[in-house]
Structure formats: C-alpha cells, structure tokens
Amino acid sequence: MHGVPTTVPERSIVDSLQAGTQPEQVALAMRQALERGLTTPRRLRAAAAGRSDRVRGFVERVLTGATA
Numbered sequence: 796m797h798g799v800p801t802t803v804p805e806r807s808i809v810d811s812l813q814a815g816t817q818p819e820q821v822a823l824a825m826r827q828a829l830e831r832g833l834t835t836p837r838r839l840r841a842a843a844a845g846r847s848d849r850v851r852g853f854v855e856r857v858l859t860g861a862t863a
Contacts, residue, residue, distance in 0.1 A: 804833045805842035812850050822857045
C-alpha cells in the first residue's frame with residue numbers, strides 16, 4: 796500500500812501463531828478480526844490450510860468456539 800508491503804489479517808494471524816505468539820493473544824486477534832468484519836471463518840481456514848496440524852487445529856477450535 797503506497798509502496799509499503801502489507802499483508803491480509805488472516806495471514807498475519809496464522810503467521811503469528813506459527814511464530815509462537817501466545818495462543819490467548821492469537822485467539823483474541825481472531826475474534827476481534829471476525830467481529831470487525833476484517834476477515835471471515837472461510838478466509839482464516841484457507842490461510843491455515845497449508846500450515847501445521849497445530850496451527851490448523853487451533854484455528855478450527857477458535858472458530859468453533861472451543862476453549863483455545
């Protein structure tokens with residue numbers, strides 16, 4: 796954007812999770828992004844699709860409302 800590299804919210808979220816950010820913080824970011832209309836469950840699942848089982852499982856648990 797205007798010459799500055801950017802990324803979409805769901806990519807930032809799964810990158811953060813994969814990098815070791817505290818799960819509570821990632822779950823909060825996911826919920827806030829969804830509430831604010833910045834992403835959708837479908838896009839979050841797609842962003843996690845090529846990641847580890849841990850990342851995919853975490854995203855799914857948060858999206859289904861399980862305790863993260």
